Amino acid sequence: MTVLESGIATAAKPAADGLAERRVAGHRRDNRTAYLMIAPMVILLTIFVIWPLVYSVYLSTFKISFYEEPEFVGLQFYQYVLESPRFWSSIWVGLYYALLTVPTGIVIGLLLASFIKMLSKRAAAFMKTTIYLPAVVSTVVASVLFVFMYQDEGVINWLLSLLNYAPVNWLNDPSFALPAIAVPGIWLGFGITTLILLAGLLDIPEGYYESAQLDGAGFFQRLFHITIPLLRNVLLYLLVTGFTLAIQLFDLPLIMTGGGPVDATMTPNLFIFTSFRDLTPYATSFSLTASLMLFLVLGAISLVIFRLVNSDKAIDG
């Protein structure tokens, strides 16, 4: 507790001083501590992700066979993947899906989190649990339910009929199928987004809002001048992970549409999964290479997000 109190006591100290002092004083010691702290993570990732990844890259230069001597083919499979129109169309499907779900999810999450923050303690406790409930429903169950709701005689078309619209063929019309899948996608994911944003909101000192209110700032002014800038770290996280996960969507289209109609919901991972199913060396190598290409695409998109969101210091702390 003393540390914290002294922290508060010296908070007024000019920051530049502190920084300089730290740089000079703490450099060598930080190295050792830091390596100790990142060691478990680095070791585990090396064994279970990085090494397998390197090995996969090596394997991707072969026509993989588990029974005969694998044939070295160099970058041939990369060429095949790059030439595959279905691979590229799956990437666009993945991006489109991410654009449909990630911003929507964050906006809904932000609105809900602001709402929960206003509530009394008991009401907030109730809501914090409630909004997370969709996440405990498995994707299989959610998929089936939404397939029902999209039927010609389902709930959604029934609502449309009240507005005098003809039933929409949600899951089998190429222009509606992906948005139709995005709805359960958002529904399954907004709980965690809301909780994350709530945790972030609760960390913003109340004083900021109070003084803004005294200055006569409205809701939107407070949102854009206080909330969003102060949530920047959290928003960066949500954007990067949101895009990464959304583009890798797999089980909703697998169960709801099988990737159809005519590949309109063929997400990259579903494409990779279906090309893996043949038991031939070609299928194994092709889908492995396609997944490595997807890795590059995800990395590149994330890099762009980092650059866009992160104008200043977040990368190096």
Added chain:
Amino acid sequence: MTRSTSQRILSTALMALITVSVSFPLAWMVIAGFKGKTEVLRSPFQFFPDMWRWDNYTTILKDPQFMRAMGVTFVGALIFTVLSLTVNTLAAYAFARLEFTGKRFWWVYCLTPMFVPGMAILLTSFMVVSKLGMLDTMAVLIIPGVASSGQMFFIRQFYLGFPMAVEEAALVDGASRWQIFVKVFLPQSASSFVVMGIASYLAYWNAYVWPVLTITDPNLTQIMQFLGTFRSDRGNDWGLLMAGSTLASLPTIALLLIFQRFIVNGVRISGIK
């Protein structure tokens, strides 16, 4: 006075709306568990069963495989959650608050795995765990996923928001980095730990492909593997699947009820300004 009353009504209405839209599918799942094998799929949509039958629930509860799968998965998920929070928080703190040589490299190194699609390392990571003799053990379910770039990234973002002043003051007082981490950062991390902990727990709980690949011992069967036995291309046993999914979601809901209270105001920043 009137304003606050209308506000209260509005917020209650909003809460009701959210609750209904969120719990409708959940309620459907619970109720579908009372339906016959294929009654679930019947058109037109029917919310309630023709006849309430308990046999799906009783069949599953009587199945020793189910209780064992729940127990094994629950224990695994808890160990997994604790380990991953430990490992990832340590790294997150280092990346957020410490200066060290090669930081940029290690940062990219630790973040990269987030972008690796599962299929890219499916074969090779299986070869690794197989070489390490981990097949058919709890370790193969827990250890490979413990280090999570996503989780580390989140906690690091969270720690970035901590005011520098706290730390500098402590350093001046002669506290070590470990002491600052343990005494200043950890006590303030409850809400982010809960949020990430739930995510970890669910990731473990819902894992399907990896357990199918690595576990054949019936004593270690995971809950999603168990539920998977009700599915097939040639007709699913929907009633059992729904009842099983309902029962399988109970521990998670219980954990949620217990831990949601920790998602509250952090003391630290509110005290400073």
Added chain:
Amino acid sequence: MRRRGIVMLAIAAVTASVAMSGCSSGGGETPAGTTTVTFWQQKFEDYQQAWFKKYVDQFNASQSKVKVDYQVVPGDTWAQKLKAAQAAGKAPDIATTNYGNVSPGVAQGQFASLDELLPAEKFDDIKGNVKPFVTIGGKHYAYPMLVEPSTVLYYRTDLVTAAGLDPASPPKSWDELIVWATKLTQGAVKGMTIASAAPDLGWSSWGLQYNACGRLPVNDDWSKAAAMDPCYEKLLGLYKTLYANGLIPKQPKVGYADGAPYGQGEVAMMAGGSWVIGQLKNDFKAMIPKTAVAPFPSFDGSTGKTTATLGGWTLTVDAKSKAKQQAAEFIKYLLAGDPAIMADFFKTSGFSKYTVRSSVDLALASNPDASADPFMKIISEKVVPFGKAEPAYPWDISLAFGTAIESAMKGSADIPTSLKTADAAINDVIKKQSLAGTAPK
């Protein structure tokens, strides 16, 4: 002090969990002289799993030399689990393999030849039309278990009568089929179901591809696509009419292999595999008296043409297995042994699958249930004899053709354009997978 404490704690936690896990492994204690062979079965209908388990247990109890370790693997993870195991050198000794995968598997040396492992007379028992499915270059690489026609027409006699049609003379041509489907579409009940998503269309339409053109959309030595043959336009036209005229459900809730929509009375007819009989008998008993089966109609109404491929399963022995002979012992017992064992299988399946051994036919001939079954006679006499083998070419070719059907159905492209796209895609597969001249003979 504290620093060390935390590090120790972390290390302790990791090692503890590794150690803990160590305890639960290593249950493979076997008495001396017993060889354990692993057997993976792809998950199918529940009664199949029950049948396998029963006879694995009997086999294990009947002798002490070989112990079969039986595991059921879900279909959606089969390829991943099998390939991962192969990569790590842990492939099962025995596995279920469908006919379509026998030839590609042999091409990459995946299976052990069974001729050295089983007595020759065991192969003489296999029926003549099935033997080529498991024979490559004169050698047998798999032992067949059953055949299932992929496409049969099911129809509701009560609804047919109510619509003023004659249940005794089911549609023979595709035009008649469309007339029936149109008349039977009444309100929420659609005329029929048939596959409508490319991954299902890819395989379920093989029989109809044969029907329309007498061949599949590649030439005989796999050197060139033949999807632009105008005869396929009729086939795409059939699917398109069914879909565009609203004669089939627009948003199917389950895949082609699952007969639940028919069982629930949502459709009056169904194109489905013979296995659906088993599903109806188990889950929709009320439908059985109201259901009749017929060969799926032919494009021109003639009888005796192929309308279905014969899918089905075999057991194969892994080429790298260390216990090939012991694995073969089990296959000999289960599939090639006492005909009563397989007869029991066909009985449990509700006669929704068909025998591949003459001796099993004999065993069933004396079974009153089998001879009385209304569906079995029609399918085994009018469908199975005309059924062709599933193609052995890569799935990508089938998928390209399935995509052509789907895009014509859903209006993404007109029929000739869809076929042209498929043709180009198939030629691309041929080129990239170097298929020219590799067709099994």
